[in-house]
Amino acid sequence: MIQITLPDGSLREYDQPLTVHEIAASIGLGLASAAVAGRVNGVLVDCEFMVGADARVSIVTPQEPDGLEILRRSCTLMLAMAVKQLHPHAQMRAGSPLGDGFFCEFAVERALAATDLPLIEARMQSLAATNHSIRRQTISSPTSTTTTTSENLSLYRLGDSEYWTTGPHVPTTKVLQAFALDHISGTLQQRVYGTCWSSHQELQYWRLPAHVMVVSMDDRQTTYAHAVTETLRRGGVRALADLRNEKVRYKIRQHSQTVPYLVVVGEKEKAGGFVSVRSNRGEDFGRMQVEAVCQWLSQPGITGG
Incomplete structure (x- = not known):
């Protein structure tokens, strides 16, 4: 029997290991739909993280700072996927939440321009609507490439591409709805900047x-x-x-x-x-x-x- 302690101090018992998302669903379907990550004994983890022993668990939603940062982090992967689809030769070099938003850095053969941003944003909206899953990949036998990668990075798959990135990430792209791209800088090494919020209302307020x-x-x-x-x-x-x-x-x-x-x-x-x-x-x-x-x-x- 596994005992899960919730933030209000209440206990729930389960007869087998289950994921953070399944714990959220057992509390309420609305909470499960809003979940973007979880905290297990104080550590942020993906929704698919398996809880196999007694633990303190809380569900993270976009209404808290950690959840909003996870939205923005996941937007970097969706931005990378959109740019790759539109500009196959572009290579993602870095991506990170930044203040009220996020950025991705790309190495490109042809410099992107401000006029490219609406097209990239439209492709991101299409990817969000398609509802792609974002999954952390298990590395069974690290290669020389993975062993030199920072210990803080994990391999995540979105669509047909894999990215070394800090987690956790949202489980699916459908929760990434209130975002916008607003700036591009550089020439052959370029940064694309955007903002992301938990709702369109928050996005519109940010634009004031x-x-x-x-x-x-x-x-x-x-x-x-x-x-x-x-x-x-x-x-x-x-x-x-x-x-x-x-x-x-x-x-x-x-x-x-x-x-x-x-x-x-x-x-x-x-x-x-x-x-x-x-x-x-x-x-x-x-x-x-x-x-x-x-x-x-x-x-x-x-x-x-």
């Missing part, structure tokens, strides 16, 4: 004009810049983050045309726990602690609030 844009200098400040953005949001500020691997001057120039205030984050800001604030009119408000800038920007009239 921002009062504040958090701009990172480079990839080293990604985590800190995203944390700053979340702090501003909790303080009632309509904030977005530009974490793209673009030159900071390009990002500032672009957002100065539409966003009232820019919050710039570099290595000095990250190390000191502060940010640099400026307006789109060229006013430099200097460096502030994150909590202080949050309070300042939340004042009526400062950001239109």
Whole structure:
């Protein structure tokens, strides 16, 4: 007999091993339909993970941060599949969640352009509607290639392609519905950026004009810049983050045309726990602690609030 302890402390007993998805289904069909992963004794696992002994289990849905990150991680695989179908010579080099979305990096023979993004996005929507499964592959005898792969990576299959990637991933592409592609950078080594949310309502809210844009200098400040953005949001500020691997001057120039205030984050800001604030009119408000800038920007009239 296997005893499963749920988050509310209740116990459920099963007479044989079963997957995380089967545990969710035994609780409720709605929960099983919403599940994107599970936690078994605190460790995130795929829905198909087999629980064979007593354990504490919780079901992860897109309504929590971990679940939303899993949606975005899985979007990288669907993006890679869409690009490969449309551009067979493109080779995926990396893919990862990033702030409010995700990116994939490709090596290409012919540079993709912004005009390619609607076609790629449409192919992704078709793949989501087709409802492909995403499955972790079991490696019985690692080769020299797999032994040199990071221990944090696992092999996942989507369609007829396999990808080395961090898990877990959603069980099927049907849950990937509220996403959009918004930028492409580079030439022969290119990054395609997108956003992904748990619902179309959240996606539409994300598309509303921002009062504040958090701009990172480079990839080293990604985590800190995203944390700053979340702090501003909790303080009632309509904030977005530009974490793209673009030159900071390009990002500032672009957002100065539409966003009232820019919050710039570099290595000095990250190390000191502060940010640099400026307006789109060229006013430099200097460096502030994150909590202080949050309070300042939340004042009526400062950001239109």
